[in-house]
Amino acid sequence: xxxxxxxxxxxxxxxxxxxxxxxxxxxxxxxxxxxxxxxxxxxxxxxxxxxxxxxxxxxxxxxxxxxxxxxxxxxxxxxxxxxxxxxxxxxxxxxxxxxxxxxxxxxxxxx
Amino acid sequence: xxxxxxxxxxxxxxxxxxxxxxxxxxxxxxxxxxxxxxxxxxxxxxxxxxxxxxxxxxxxxxxxxxxxxxxxxxxxxxxxxxxxxxxxxxxxxxxxxxxxxxxxxxxxxxxxxxxx
Numbered sequence: 001x002x003x004x005x006x007x008x009x010x011x012x013x014x015x016x017x018x019x020x021x022x023x024x025x026x027x028x029x030x031x032x033x034x035x036x037x038x039x040x041x042x043x044x045x046x047x048x049x050x051x052x053x054x055x056x057x058x059x060x061x062x063x064x065x066x067x068x069x070x071x072x073x074x075x076x077x078x079x080x081x082x083x084x085x086x087x088x089x090x091x092x093x094x095x096x097x098x099x100x101x102x103x104x105x106x107x108x109x110x111x
Numbered sequence: 112x113x114x115x116x117x118x119x120x121x122x123x124x125x126x127x128x129x130x131x132x133x134x135x136x137x138x139x140x141x142x143x144x145x146x147x148x149x150x151x152x153x154x155x156x157x158x159x160x161x162x163x164x165x166x167x168x169x170x171x172x173x174x175x176x177x178x179x180x181x182x183x184x185x186x187x188x189x190x191x192x193x194x195x196x197x198x199x200x201x202x203x204x205x206x207x208x209x210x211x212x213x214x215x216x217x218x219x220x221x222x223x224x225x226x227x
Contacts, residue, residue: 043218
């Protein structure tokens with residue numbers, strides 16, 4: 001399973017944009033970058049996935065530079081309800097759903 | 112559509128006992144994965160099943176085992192329980208065959224296992 005490195009925790013105020021950067025130096029050509037969100041006492045929830053450049057959906061944007069050794073999850077104008085743990089994963093096609101979540105980044109949003 | 116369900120939600124066992132946890136995936140989903148979550152180690156992959164076949168296994172001792180039935184429901188078993196097995200065990204399902212390029216899994220609420 002490909003390994004990732006992301007900050008253990010981050011703090012933000014309501015209404016700000018939050019960017020969480022993840023390092024994945026050993027990413028392989030066919031790997032995808034995937035982000036999940038987990039609220040307390042719940043299972044993780046898929047947020048977004050990308051291969052290169054930029055992907056945007058109704059929840060977040062994912063920026064991936066050309067070398068793909070890192071990625072940045074961008075949450076626009078966060079609210080208190082965005083307080084959660086965010087996991088960056090590298091998914092390898094021949095590993096199926098064997099996903100290495102690690103410890104994630106604990107984001108705390110305050111008023 | 113009903114989500115992923117896991118039973119039981121809470122369980123208390125004694126060291127040395129064994130335990131079986133159950134997971135019912137979303138209807139139509141054939142891929143089921145299991146994860147262990149602890150404060151110290153985070154969320155770790157246990158195993159993955161697709162169409163009754165174990166496709167991948169994480170780095171856990173042989174005391175941890177699982178299986179998948181023809182209706183895609185899955186069970187995991189932990190034998191000779193140790194205190195360190197206390198954790199939240201999460202099951203996830205997906206409707207897309209593994210390796211097709213999308214990695215969206217749907218997680219259940221988990222089973223909280225406490226070993227005393």
